[in-house]
Amino acid sequence: KVYTDYFFYEPAFNTHDGGYIPLEEPNVAQQKLKVPELLTPDKETDTDMYYTVTSQAGEAQIMPGQATKTWGYNQSLLGKTILFKRGKNIHVTVKNELPELTTYHWHGLNVPGDIDGGCHTPVYPGESKVLNFKCDQPAATLWLHAHPCPSTAEQVWHGLATAVVVKDEHEATLPIPRNYGVDDIPVILQDRRFHEDNQWDYKADYDPDGVQGPTAMINGTVNPYFDVTTQKVRLRLLDGANRREWRLHFSDDLEFTQIAGDGSLLTHPVKFTHLMITCAERQEIVVDFGQYKPGDEVVLYSDDVPIMHFRIHEFAEDNNVIPDTLFEMNTPKVTENTPVRKVVMSGMDEEVALDGKKFNMERIDAKQTMGNCEIWEVTNTNDCENGMVHPFHMHGCQFEVLDRDGHAPYPNETGLKDTIGVNPDETVRFKAWFDHPGVFMYHCHIIEHEDGGMMAQIQVDDPSHPQEFHLTKMDDL
Ligand code: C2O
Ligand code: CU
Ligand code: CU
Numbered sequence: 001k002v003y004t005d006y007f008f009y010e011p012a013f014n015t016h017d018g019g020y021i022p023l024e025e026p027n028v029a030q031q032k033l034k035v036p037e038l039l040t041p042d043k044e045t046d047t048d049m050y051y052t053v054t055s056q057a058g059e060a061q062i063m064p065g066q067a068t069k070t071w072g073y074n075q076s077l078l079g080k081t082i083l084f085k086r087g088k089n090i091h092v093t094v095k096n097e098l099p100e101l102t103t104y105h106w107h108g109l110n111v112p113g114d115i116d117g118g119c120h121t122p123v124y125p126g127e128s129k130v131l132n133f134k135c136d137q138p139a140a141t142l143w144l145h146a147h148p149c150p151s152t153a154e155q156v157w158h159g160l161a162t163a164v165v166v167k168d169e170h171e172a173t174l175p176i177p178r179n180y181g182v183d184d185i186p187v188i189l190q191d192r193r194f195h196e197d198n199q200w201d202y203k204a205d206y207d208p209d210g211v212q213g214p215t216a217m218i219n220g221t222v223n224p225y226f227d228v229t230t231q232k233v234r235l236r237l238l239d240g241a242n243r244r245e246w247r248l249h250f251s252d253d254l255e256f257t258q259i260a261g262d263g264s265l266l267t268h269p270v271k272f273t274h275l276m277i278t279c280a281e282r283q284e285i286v287v288d289f290g291q292y293k294p295g296d297e298v299v300l301y302s303d304d305v306p307i308m309h310f311r312i313h314e315f316a317e318d319n320n321v322i323p324d325t326l327f328e329m330n331t332p333k334v335t336e337n338t339p340v341r342k343v344v345m346s347g348m349d350e351e352v353a354l355d356g357k358k359f360n361m362e363r364i365d366a367k368q369t370m371g372n373c374e375i376w377e378v379t380n381t382n383d384c385e386n387g388m389v390h391p392f393h394m395h396g397c398q399f400e401v402l403d404r405d406g407h408a409p410y411p412n413e414t415g416l417k418d419t420i421g422v423n424p425d426e427t428v429r430f431k432a433w434f435d436h437p438g439v440f441m442y443h444c445h446i447i448e449h450e451d452g453g454m455m456a457q458i459q460v461d462d463p464s465h466p467q468e469f470h471l472t473k474m475d476d477l
Helices: 152-158 169-173 447-451
Strands: 048-060 068-073 082-085 089-096 105-107 128-134 140-145 161-167 184-192 215-218 224-228 232-239 246-250 256-260 265-272 274-277 282-288 297-302 305-312 340-346 366-369 374-380 390-394 400-404 419-422 426-432 438-444 455-461
Touching: 048 082, 068 152, 140 152, 140 232, 140 282, 152 447, 161 184, 161 232, 215 305, 232 246, 265 282, 274 282, 340 390, 374 390, 374 419, 419 426, 438 447
Parallel strands: 048 089, 082 161, 184 232, 224 305, 340 374, 366 455
Antiparallel strands: 048 068, 089 128, 105 140, 140 161, 184 215, 232 282, 246 274, 246 297, 256 265, 256 282, 297 305, 374 426, 390 419, 390 438, 400 426, 438 455
């Protein structure tokens, strides 16, 4: 079966409060897609990996003419891809060379609250700290981004986002592309408006329902092309936009196969011609260019706007078949006694709220015991006429989707997820459990909604090691 629709509630795509900015085809020559290098570990042993991640300001040549002032990790814009091997002890020195405080949030990583990098763990300008944790979760595409309260959106807009790849032994055995930079690449989807002298101006573009620009920027490249030198290419799609959903399809309605979601491989591969990704989600797809010949070009569109070009070169035949089963879910069982927790995302613009409240760093909104599975029932109370799809995200865990308004989840929502688009007037249920203690945020990942207060925090206690969690106060920042 090949799916040809976007699943999500279509009238909600563009209508949000009239502020929606459609993409436009950029009026610049095609440029080679920037594929981020892999970050070189400072040191790696059989058991440990050491990295240094520095937030810094710089300039990036994105448009012809003047360079754009940007922020990034270990480079001027975005960052190098950070690789974690499952089972290893990871040590990351995070440094802040920016003029303001930031945090280092590992979106999708299962780590204790003090490593997670939410708003309670600021790193001040000129300072650094070392994060020590064990990587113990399935192969996946995660990401690192800034998360200071309440300027996450602006810092991400400046460029503080980069891909994180977790590798494990199971994924390594599958006949799927994994030659990084050649047939396995991150594709970070963002959009920007270039003002005078090619500069970004977050304040001028501000919209409380999420900042957008008309120009697609992929891995920091405008109007990119990628040289295809293998029959199959694995794209690790990451919606790194502040608020834009991407409705993706290729020229010729070329079919492609999704193999992974946010936090793991899908249980089974799913074939598409059209695929929507909402903010902060990841979708790994394998595109088979077998029907094309050298000199051909395949175009990736979002809506009707070309956003990326694939230039076909000679390649060797690849007859590998993606297996029908990619991943076994081994998650806690739901029983009649499984507690149900209700969460409500409401409002638009400045009115956004979570459970009727604005986020408060000093307030714990919920508690869950480490290791206990609960059903989370997340409702978007926006109305269908004018509402938005709110992508709900949880820190500190990966969840399993149960249903949407009582119906089966979309076919590509198997496997582990940490972010899920909730349609207007819809309730999504999933089961969630935490493997680590700490205070974790959960929120809408339209980043201006998060900064605008559509966020709450949960305290996860480990009964065998009770501890007090330090909450940073807004006034201390
Ligand atoms: Cu992508 Cu609160 O995070
Ligand atoms: Cu997160
Ligand atoms: Cu939202």
